[in-house]
Amino acid sequence: MSSITIIGTGNMARAIGTRAVAGGDSVEIMGRDRSRVEGLAQALGGGATAGTWGAVPAGDIVVMALLHDGVVPVVAEYGDALTGKVIVDISNPFNATFDGLAHGDGTSVAQEAAKVAPSGASVVKAFNTIFRHVLESGRPTVFIAGDDARAKAEVAEFITGMGLRSLDVGGVTMAHWLEGMGLVTVGLAGNGIGHGNFALGVAELAG
């Protein structure tokens, strides 16, 4: 059982919140629009609560379910309220043509968020390779990246509790390449697969 705060009230907030409540997690929703926050908390059920924007999150894990260009500003705005928290960045910072990232080489939203996060907070990249509807109806693999082993273990427990497989790809510098796998996922849907009912995963050999 994990204790989660989701910042955001959009489709990914709803999808992650739904899975978290089903997994028995304690869930808090935060957002700028109070009526949307209360509406989502009520829709999730399972004791999900409506938090106050900018306050210290109730959850040990804080999922930033925001558009990619909102993540860093919101981490900065929350500031010390995130001290000691595990911040989860799920964003896909795509460029306009969906074949590159909105930022350059050697960084990622996760790494930029870590730069403005308070001391004692850790950032983990996760969930960004998964289409929202696949998270709702499938059992996709969740790839994670981050520098803090304890934070990754907490996120892995959260993911496992949702009935999903968590796979650690390495340190936070790998978040850039997970963002690239987000691009590959979109590329596959437009070229190699022709629909969006899939997720990248891993096939293991016996033996």
Add this chain to the structure above:
Amino acid sequence: MSSITIIGTGNMARAIGTRAVAGGDSVEIMGRDRSRVEGLAQALGGGATAGTWGAVPAGDIVVMALLHDGVVPVVAEYGDALTGKVIVDISNPFNATFDGLAHGDGTSVAQEAAKVAPSGASVVKAFNTIFRHVLESGRPTVFIAGDDARAKAEVAEFITGMGLRSLDVGGVTMAHWLEGMGLVTVGLAGNGIGHGNFALGVAELAG
């Protein structure tokens, strides 16, 4: 049935050559070291032939089974001998710490090879997300990227003929992100999976 020339005599040349011969393809091996070329052609069997370094390849598809920093120089050295060929780049241009690429943003070995290839040649990125021993003993998914639909169709037919699944992720700019998936594969082996008996693939939902 495809007609393939493999430039290189190392482990990946052997693995791809073995699968190609098993799939009934016509296979030619080329390399600087004549004795190694003849040794590999003989080991592959199935009528595999030993070609002459720098000559026009017999295969319609030319697989560059070389270390990453050898691909562009060899494409340049072959020059007009590659006119009309489909050049397959399988390389992983990793940096020394295996968390980034040896080249910068917005390019890939495939794109650099395309710059020096003769007119009428096309470059396709493929196979780079697969460990050699998985290619030998498993049925991994092969992700491909390239700008030329006809060339990709030929490579897809080659891959399918080997009994493997080919998935198109988009244009050649996506080769950079397939190289990133090579990094993720190594990262998974070192962190999330703990062994190398796997390959990245795709899980599809029913319906």
